[in-house]
Amino acid sequence: MTPRPVPVIIDCDTGVDDAIALLFAVRHPGLDLRAVSCVAGNTDVDQVVRNTLTVLEQAGAPDVPVARGAARPLLEPLRTAHHVHGEDGMGDLGLPAPTRRAVDVDAVTLLHREILACDRPVTLVPTAPLTNIALLLRIHPEVTRNIERIVFMGGAVGTGNATPVAEFNVWHDPEAAAVLLTARVPITMYGLDVFERVLVPEADVRRLCGREEPGARLAGRLLSHRYPVTGDDVPFGGLGDGGTVCAVADPEGLTTHRLPVEVNLAPGPARGQTVVDRRPRPGEAELHGEAREQTLVDVALDIDAERYVRLYLATVEGTGDGA
Ligand code: BDR
Numbered sequence: 001m002t003p004r005p006v007p008v009i010i011d012c013d014t015g016v017d018d019a020i021a022l023l024f025a026v027r028h029p030g031l032d033l034r035a036v037s038c039v040a041g042n043t044d045v046d047q048v049v050r051n052t053l054t055v056l057e058q059a060g061a062p063d064v065p066v067a068r069g070a071a072r073p074l075l076e077p078l079r080t081a082h083h084v085h086g087e088d089g090m091g092d093l094g095l096p097a098p099t100r101r102a103v104d105v106d107a108v109t110l111l112h113r114e115i116l117a118c119d120r121p122v123t124l125v126p127t128a129p130l131t132n133i134a135l136l137l138r139i140h141p142e143v144t145r146n147i148e149r150i151v152f153m154g155g156a157v158g159t160g161n162a163t164p165v166a167e168f169n170v171w172h173d174p175e176a177a178a179v180l181l182t183a184r185v186p187i188t189m190y191g192l193d194v195f196e197r198v199l200v201p202e203a204d205v206r207r208l209c210g211r212e213e214p215g216a217r218l219a220g221r222l223l224s225h226r227y228p229v230t231g232d233d234v235p236f237g238g239l240g241d242g243g244t245v246c247a248v249a250d251p252e253g254l255t256t257h258r259l260p261v262e263v264n265l266a267p268g269p270a271r272g273q274t275v276v277d278r279r280p281r282p283g284e285a286e287l288h289g290e291a292r293e294q295t296l297v298d299v300a301l302d303i304d305a306e307r308y309v310r311l312y313l314a315t316v317e318g319t320g321d322g323a
């Protein structure tokens, strides 16, 4: 018997690679995308909503409810990433405006409603700053009773991108990321350590670009996107946030370790860093009674990148299960 699809809700800041993730989520038969909530991050929240609606229309999934969420982080100002995602936040591809609008409730209300209305526990997949999720957990803490797990793109064990040690989604709203870690549901951290490793080869990207079907062609155009500022220095074809959703559809491709994680909230050069404790034994701090309360998180440390590239292409092109 075919297993029932996993009910999934994506919280995003579309975003070139959020769009890549959405195209996969609506097409994978093992996923049931119930709703999409939008938050400010890569661009302002109204543009995120427009981009998200456009992607869903191009992907042939116009009925998935989309809601507008937080317009800025809890404490920090809005700090967009147009230098990566272009002026419109989605690669400046000249895509048509959406014909549909967001639902008339805010993102936190939609998340609350959809999570509790689902007949099975939902997998929540934030691929953006965690502002909406923090507000949800504080306003409606009862949602955790129907959340299977949270698989979020954010953080880094090693090198950051927004700063030498902080990854963009966590750096953008560190307090929100710290609230996420209090959720008391299983959490998987799909951080930069694996995020940057899943690259679609150029020949496959070109093939996608030549497809007539709008969703597959859009995937190709998004994967061709080069950073407007750094240009050719950065390899194109990265699945980015798309890899996070691949890891929900096919968890076997991801190697995780359950490790203590804490978000650095102190002002200064390490603010927004995800401090991951990989030590094999307690150190002097613990021996001197300075143990810290930390959440155990399934941290992604290794990835079968080729497996996810195959899965992504097969799903978006509709040619099989990619296994
Ligand atoms: C994250 O930041 C955003 O620019 C991407 O969409 C991704 O979610 C990577 O640090």
Ligand code: CA
Binding pocket: 012, 013, 014, 015, 017, 018, 042, 127, 128, 241
């Ligand atoms: Ca994102």
